Amino acid sequence: MSHQDNNQEIREIEDERLDEQLDAALKNFRYSIHAWSEQEMVRARTVRRAPLDGFWRVVANPVMGWALAAVLVASGVGVPVAINHQRQVVQAQRAAAVEQQKMLAAAPAELAVDDEDLLKHVDSDIAQSTPDAMEPLASMMGDGTSK
Amino acid sequence: MATMTTALESMGKQAVATAGAADFAEVAGLYRPQIFRFLLASLRDPDAAETLTQDCLLKAHRNWASFRGESSVMTWLLRIAINLQKDHWRSRRLQFWKTTSNNSVDAADAGAWLPSGESSPEQQVVAKDQVRLVWKAVKGLSERQRTVFMLRHVEEMEIHEIAGTIGLSEGTVKAHLSRAMGRVRAELGGRR
Numbered sequence: 001m002s003h004q005d006n007n008q009e010i011r012e013i014e015d016e017r018l019d020e021q022l023d024a025a026l027k028n029f030r031y032s033i034h035a036w037s038e039q040e041m042v043r044a045r046t047v048r049r050a051p052l053d054g055f056w057r058v059v060a061n062p063v064m065g066w067a068l069a070a071v072l073v074a075s076g077v078g079v080p081v082a083i084n085h086q087r088q089v090v091q092a093q094r095a096a097a098v099e100q101q102k103m104l105a106a107a108p109a110e111l112a113v114d115d116e117d118l119l120k121h122v123d124s125d126i127a128q129s130t131p132d133a134m135e136p137l138a139s140m141m142g143d144g145t146s147k
Numbered sequence: 148m149a150t151m152t153t154a155l156e157s158m159g160k161q162a163v164a165t166a167g168a169a170d171f172a173e174v175a176g177l178y179r180p181q182i183f184r185f186l187l188a189s190l191r192d193p194d195a196a197e198t199l200t201q202d203c204l205l206k207a208h209r210n211w212a213s214f215r216g217e218s219s220v221m222t223w224l225l226r227i228a229i230n231l232q233k234d235h236w237r238s239r240r241l242q243f244w245k246t247t248s249n250n251s252v253d254a255a256d257a258g259a260w261l262p263s264g265e266s267s268p269e270q271q272v273v274a275k276d277q278v279r280l281v282w283k284a285v286k287g288l289s290e291r292q293r294t295v296f297m298l299r300h301v302e303e304m305e306i307h308e309i310a311g312t313i314g315l316s317e318g319t320v321k322a323h324l325s326r327a328m329g330r331v332r333a334e335l336g337g338r339r
Contacts, residue, residue, distance in 0.1 A: 025277035030300060
């Protein structure tokens, strides 16, 4: 028998040994799970209450359910109405502010025109009317100039 | 064990034959241990396995009228259990902050369970070590590889039955199983 054949034979024996080992391991694994499962099946368990259980129990109460439904409906209708109203108020305030700004922008021009008119009026008044005490002097000046 | 599975399966087939009239409670009592065992092996969490077993039977009960017997009852129940298990993993991934709900047993502890047979203490030690190594390999498997491995080596199902249960082709099941076995073999110290 050659050296190569020997090696081949050794490898085959080794493979067989590993396969047997694998089969045994898998069998033990299966037995282990079966034993564990059987033990767990008969073990008494305490049932833990989920944290939200209490909440759902309260909601399941008809009175509380109706109250919650009413709150939901009220908030469902009330909130959009309030938002709409708020929006309208803000729009009205903005429009008023714009109007006021327009009025303020137009006011200085009008004031300037009024001032000029007033000054002209005052000038003409001063020019035309002479105090009584100065009347003779004024007439003399008028005569002198005419002459 | 294979004999027991075959017996259960034959009883399941009888149940299928009289599906309309069969009492669901009887079917649930018959298959509950097997579903629980599969879920326990997959999740390593006895509480979660118990909850999902209840969910599985509840779901099966609701759909019992629509079960047409195209597959065996066991295959049908396991399919429901696998879907529930997938949902469980998905929700666990989403609720990663919920550390308190994680009751899964460590792989080393899970390997401590062995039936008190007639073997010697030395053999028991060797067996425990082997089981621990298989658990270690199983822990590193993908969800699908683990499911295929458990169905094949814990529930002793045939390849075509596994394919029917998971809804994969036989070739894909064989590929998953081969990869899983490679890992187990490597963990036990052999070649892949």
